[in-house]
Amino acid sequence: MLNYISHFFERAQHLTRHLHHLLGPPGSSCLTCGTRAVLSARYPGICTRCVQQIPWVRQIRCQRCGRGVGCPDCVRPHMQHRSFVCNRSAVQYNDLMREWISMYKFRGHERYAPLLTALLLQAFQAMSEELTRICGKETPKPLWRPDALTYVPVSEERLAERGFNQAERLAAGLAAAARIPGVDLLQRQINTGKQSFKSRAERFETMKHAFSIHPDGLNLLKDIYHAKGHAGSQSPMPVQLLLIDDIYTTGSTLDACGQVILAAAGHVGIPLRIYTLTLARS
Protein backbone atom coordinates (compact mmCIF):
# COMPACT_ATOMS: atom_id res chain seq x y z
CA MET A 1 0.00 0.00 0.00
CA LEU A 2 2.71 2.44 1.05
CA ASN A 3 4.77 1.69 -2.05
CA TYR A 4 1.79 2.28 -4.23
CA ILE A 5 1.10 5.58 -2.51
CA SER A 6 4.78 6.61 -2.78
CA HIS A 7 4.59 6.06 -6.49
CA PHE A 8 1.34 7.97 -6.68
CA PHE A 9 2.97 10.82 -4.75
CA GLU A 10 5.93 11.01 -7.06
CA ARG A 11 3.57 11.27 -10.02
CA ALA A 12 1.42 13.81 -8.22
CA GLN A 13 4.45 15.93 -7.28
CA HIS A 14 5.69 15.80 -10.83
CA LEU A 15 2.31 16.89 -12.11
CA THR A 16 2.04 19.68 -9.53
CA ARG A 17 5.44 21.00 -10.56
CA HIS A 18 4.40 20.84 -14.17
CA LEU A 19 1.18 22.66 -13.41
CA HIS A 20 3.04 25.30 -11.42
CA HIS A 21 5.26 25.87 -14.37
CA LEU A 22 2.27 26.29 -16.65
CA LEU A 23 0.01 28.22 -14.35
CA GLY A 24 2.67 29.83 -12.18
CA PRO A 25 3.60 33.49 -12.04
CA PRO A 26 2.38 36.02 -12.61
CA GLY A 27 -0.70 35.61 -10.49
CA SER A 28 -2.00 32.26 -9.27
CA SER A 29 -4.31 31.96 -6.29
CA CYS A 30 -2.53 31.07 -3.07
CA LEU A 31 -3.86 27.79 -1.71
CA THR A 32 -4.03 29.01 1.86
CA CYS A 33 -4.92 32.73 1.74
CA GLY A 34 -6.54 32.91 -1.70
CA THR A 35 -4.58 36.00 -2.78
CA ARG A 36 -3.41 36.15 -6.38
CA ALA A 37 0.34 36.25 -6.13
CA VAL A 38 3.61 34.76 -7.27
CA LEU A 39 3.69 31.33 -5.70
CA SER A 40 6.64 29.87 -3.83
CA ALA A 41 8.85 27.50 -5.79
CA ARG A 42 9.72 25.59 -2.64
CA TYR A 43 6.38 25.25 -0.83
CA PRO A 44 3.78 24.10 -3.37
CA GLY A 45 0.70 26.25 -3.77
CA ILE A 46 1.37 29.13 -1.39
CA CYS A 47 2.43 32.76 -1.78
CA THR A 48 5.61 34.22 -0.30
CA ARG A 49 3.65 36.04 2.41
CA CYS A 50 2.21 32.74 3.62
CA VAL A 51 5.68 31.15 3.45
CA GLN A 52 6.89 33.84 5.85
CA GLN A 53 4.14 32.93 8.30
CA ILE A 54 5.16 29.29 8.67
CA PRO A 55 6.00 28.92 12.39
CA TRP A 56 9.13 26.77 11.97
CA VAL A 57 10.59 25.17 15.05
CA ARG A 58 14.01 26.76 14.60
CA GLN A 59 15.58 26.57 18.04
CA ILE A 60 15.22 23.26 19.79
CA ARG A 61 15.03 23.74 23.55
CA CYS A 62 14.14 20.16 24.50
CA GLN A 63 16.52 17.69 22.86
CA ARG A 64 14.17 14.81 23.59
CA CYS A 65 10.83 15.94 22.19
CA GLY A 66 12.04 18.71 19.92
CA ARG A 67 10.08 21.52 21.50
CA GLY A 68 11.06 25.07 20.69
CA VAL A 69 9.90 26.31 24.11
CA GLY A 70 10.79 25.31 27.68
CA CYS A 71 9.63 21.73 28.29
CA PRO A 72 8.51 20.44 31.70
CA ASP A 73 7.31 17.13 30.21
CA CYS A 74 10.47 15.24 29.39
CA VAL A 75 11.92 15.44 32.91
CA ARG A 76 8.99 13.45 34.37
CA PRO A 77 10.18 10.02 35.56
CA HIS A 78 7.96 7.90 33.26
CA MET A 79 9.25 9.85 30.26
CA GLN A 80 12.72 8.37 30.74
CA HIS A 81 11.50 5.02 29.40
CA ARG A 82 10.03 6.21 26.17
CA SER A 83 10.45 4.05 23.12
CA PHE A 84 11.93 6.69 20.85
CA VAL A 85 15.34 8.32 21.00
CA CYS A 86 14.02 11.76 20.13
CA ASN A 87 11.27 13.59 18.30
CA ARG A 88 11.60 16.49 15.90
CA SER A 89 8.76 18.55 14.43
CA ALA A 90 8.61 20.90 11.48
CA VAL A 91 6.37 23.62 12.86
CA GLN A 92 4.65 24.85 16.00
CA TYR A 93 0.99 23.96 16.12
CA ASN A 94 -0.49 27.46 16.02
CA ASP A 95 -3.85 28.58 14.58
CA LEU A 96 -2.51 28.81 11.06
CA MET A 97 -1.03 25.31 11.15
CA ARG A 98 -4.21 23.95 12.75
CA GLU A 99 -6.10 25.38 9.78
CA TRP A 100 -3.73 23.94 7.16
CA ILE A 101 -3.67 20.51 8.76
CA SER A 102 -7.43 20.31 9.23
CA MET A 103 -8.08 21.44 5.64
CA TYR A 104 -6.18 18.33 4.65
CA LYS A 105 -7.04 15.89 7.41
CA PHE A 106 -10.73 16.57 7.99
CA ARG A 107 -11.83 18.28 4.83
CA GLY A 108 -9.80 16.19 2.43
CA HIS A 109 -8.24 19.02 0.43
CA GLU A 110 -5.69 16.99 -1.49
CA ARG A 111 -3.86 20.08 -2.68
CA TYR A 112 -2.48 20.50 0.83
CA ALA A 113 -0.58 17.20 0.59
CA PRO A 114 2.45 18.49 -1.40
CA LEU A 115 2.67 21.58 0.84
CA LEU A 116 2.59 19.63 4.10
CA THR A 117 5.01 17.08 2.69
CA ALA A 118 7.41 19.91 1.79
CA LEU A 119 7.30 21.13 5.43
CA LEU A 120 8.00 17.62 6.69
CA LEU A 121 10.83 17.14 4.20
CA GLN A 122 12.49 20.34 5.37
CA ALA A 123 12.28 19.16 9.00
CA PHE A 124 13.65 15.76 7.98
CA GLN A 125 16.68 17.40 6.37
CA ALA A 126 17.30 19.52 9.48
CA MET A 127 16.92 16.43 11.69
CA SER A 128 19.31 14.51 9.51
CA GLU A 129 21.94 17.26 9.74
CA GLU A 130 21.48 17.59 13.49
CA LEU A 131 21.83 13.86 14.12
CA THR A 132 24.84 13.71 11.81
CA ARG A 133 26.55 16.30 14.05
CA ILE A 134 25.66 14.41 17.25
CA CYS A 135 26.05 10.75 16.26
CA GLY A 136 29.00 8.74 15.01
CA LYS A 137 32.70 9.18 15.55
CA GLU A 138 33.95 8.40 12.05
CA THR A 139 35.36 11.21 9.94
CA PRO A 140 33.99 12.36 7.64
CA LYS A 141 30.66 11.60 9.29
CA PRO A 142 28.19 9.86 7.01
CA LEU A 143 24.87 11.74 6.76
CA TRP A 144 22.34 10.33 9.22
CA ARG A 145 19.60 8.44 7.44
CA PRO A 146 16.99 6.06 8.79
CA ASP A 147 16.90 2.57 7.24
CA ALA A 148 13.15 2.76 6.85
CA LEU A 149 10.19 4.84 7.77
CA THR A 150 6.71 4.00 8.97
CA TYR A 151 3.68 5.86 10.33
CA VAL A 152 1.01 5.89 13.01
CA PRO A 153 -1.99 3.95 11.68
CA VAL A 154 -5.64 4.91 12.16
CA SER A 155 -8.50 2.51 12.87
CA GLU A 156 -10.52 0.96 10.04
CA GLU A 157 -13.44 3.02 11.23
CA ARG A 158 -11.53 6.30 10.98
CA LEU A 159 -10.11 5.26 7.63
CA ALA A 160 -13.61 4.65 6.27
CA GLU A 161 -14.74 8.02 7.60
CA ARG A 162 -11.89 10.12 6.16
CA GLY A 163 -10.94 7.97 3.19
CA PHE A 164 -7.24 8.22 3.97
CA ASN A 165 -4.71 8.30 6.78
CA GLN A 166 -2.89 11.62 6.83
CA ALA A 167 0.15 10.18 8.64
CA GLU A 168 0.46 7.43 6.01
CA ARG A 169 0.25 9.98 3.19
CA LEU A 170 2.86 12.19 4.82
CA ALA A 171 5.14 9.19 5.32
CA ALA A 172 4.65 8.11 1.70
CA GLY A 173 5.44 11.63 0.49
CA LEU A 174 8.60 11.79 2.58
CA ALA A 175 9.65 8.27 1.60
CA ALA A 176 9.40 9.21 -2.07
CA ALA A 177 11.14 12.57 -1.68
CA ALA A 178 13.97 11.34 0.55
CA ARG A 179 14.23 7.93 -1.16
CA ILE A 180 13.88 5.90 2.01
CA PRO A 181 11.91 2.64 2.03
CA GLY A 182 8.46 3.06 3.59
CA VAL A 183 6.95 0.08 5.41
CA ASP A 184 3.57 -0.77 6.95
CA LEU A 185 4.69 -1.88 10.40
CA LEU A 186 1.66 -1.30 12.59
CA GLN A 187 -2.07 -1.68 12.74
CA ARG A 188 -4.55 -0.06 15.05
CA GLN A 189 -6.48 -2.39 17.32
CA ILE A 190 -9.08 -0.04 18.68
CA ASN A 191 -10.40 3.38 17.96
CA THR A 192 -9.24 5.38 20.95
CA GLY A 193 -11.71 8.20 20.39
CA LYS A 194 -10.87 11.85 20.73
CA GLN A 195 -7.64 12.06 22.72
CA SER A 196 -7.94 15.81 23.11
CA PHE A 197 -10.61 15.46 25.81
CA LYS A 198 -8.50 13.15 27.94
CA SER A 199 -5.98 13.87 30.66
CA ARG A 200 -2.33 12.99 30.20
CA ALA A 201 -2.65 9.86 32.38
CA GLU A 202 -5.79 8.72 30.54
CA ARG A 203 -4.07 9.14 27.19
CA PHE A 204 -1.20 6.90 28.22
CA GLU A 205 -3.58 4.28 29.58
CA THR A 206 -5.77 4.10 26.42
CA MET A 207 -2.76 4.10 24.14
CA LYS A 208 -1.18 1.04 25.76
CA HIS A 209 -3.38 -1.40 23.87
CA ALA A 210 -4.20 0.63 20.80
CA PHE A 211 -1.59 -0.79 18.40
CA SER A 212 -0.23 -4.13 17.28
CA ILE A 213 2.33 -5.25 14.77
CA HIS A 214 1.15 -5.60 11.15
CA PRO A 215 1.03 -9.27 10.00
CA ASP A 216 3.89 -8.61 7.54
CA GLY A 217 5.62 -6.20 9.90
CA LEU A 218 8.15 -8.61 11.38
CA ASN A 219 9.24 -9.95 8.01
CA LEU A 220 9.71 -6.41 6.79
CA LEU A 221 11.85 -5.62 9.83
CA LYS A 222 13.92 -8.76 9.22
CA ASP A 223 14.45 -7.77 5.58
CA ILE A 224 15.59 -4.31 6.59
CA TYR A 225 17.93 -5.76 9.20
CA HIS A 226 19.47 -8.29 6.81
CA ALA A 227 19.80 -5.62 4.14
CA LYS A 228 22.10 -3.76 6.54
CA GLY A 229 24.42 -6.76 6.29
CA HIS A 230 25.24 -6.95 9.99
CA ALA A 231 23.08 -9.87 11.01
CA GLY A 232 25.08 -12.45 12.94
CA SER A 233 28.06 -10.21 13.68
CA GLN A 234 29.26 -9.59 17.24
CA SER A 235 27.93 -6.09 17.68
CA PRO A 236 25.13 -5.72 15.14
CA MET A 237 24.21 -2.22 14.07
CA PRO A 238 20.68 -1.37 15.17
CA VAL A 239 18.04 -0.73 12.55
CA GLN A 240 17.18 2.97 12.58
CA LEU A 241 13.51 3.54 12.08
CA LEU A 242 11.72 6.84 11.57
CA LEU A 243 8.13 6.96 12.77
CA ILE A 244 5.86 9.64 11.26
CA ASP A 245 2.75 11.34 12.60
CA ASP A 246 1.04 14.66 11.95
CA ILE A 247 0.90 16.20 15.44
CA TYR A 248 2.94 15.61 18.60
CA THR A 249 0.94 16.58 21.67
CA THR A 250 2.01 14.48 24.66
CA GLY A 251 3.96 11.91 22.68
CA SER A 252 1.79 9.09 24.05
CA THR A 253 0.66 7.88 20.62
CA LEU A 254 4.18 7.79 19.21
CA ASP A 255 5.47 6.17 22.38
CA ALA A 256 2.81 3.44 22.24
CA CYS A 257 3.63 2.72 18.58
CA GLY A 258 7.32 2.62 19.38
CA GLN A 259 6.82 0.21 22.29
CA VAL A 260 4.97 -2.24 20.03
CA ILE A 261 7.70 -2.12 17.38
CA LEU A 262 10.51 -2.44 19.96
CA ALA A 263 8.81 -5.43 21.60
CA ALA A 264 8.27 -7.20 18.26
CA ALA A 265 11.83 -6.52 17.14
CA GLY A 266 13.22 -7.65 20.49
CA HIS A 267 11.27 -10.88 20.18
CA VAL A 268 13.14 -11.86 17.02
CA GLY A 269 16.47 -10.42 18.16
CA ILE A 270 16.60 -7.35 15.96
CA PRO A 271 18.27 -4.34 17.59
CA LEU A 272 16.28 -1.24 16.81
CA ARG A 273 16.41 2.49 17.41
CA ILE A 274 13.30 4.57 16.84
CA TYR A 275 13.22 8.28 15.99
CA THR A 276 10.03 10.21 15.44
CA LEU A 277 9.21 13.08 13.12
CA THR A 278 5.97 15.00 13.13
CA LEU A 279 4.60 17.87 11.13
CA ALA A 280 3.58 19.95 14.15
CA ARG A 281 4.53 20.22 17.82
CA SER A 282 1.71 21.46 20.03
Ligand SMILES: [Zn+2]
Ligand atom coordinates in the same frame (compact mmCIF):
# COMPACT_ATOMS: atom_id res chain seq x y z
ZN1 LIG B 1 -0.93 33.18 0.70
Ligand SMILES: [Zn+2]
Ligand atom coordinates in the same frame (compact mmCIF):
# COMPACT_ATOMS: atom_id res chain seq x y z
ZN1 LIG C 1 10.43 17.72 25.94
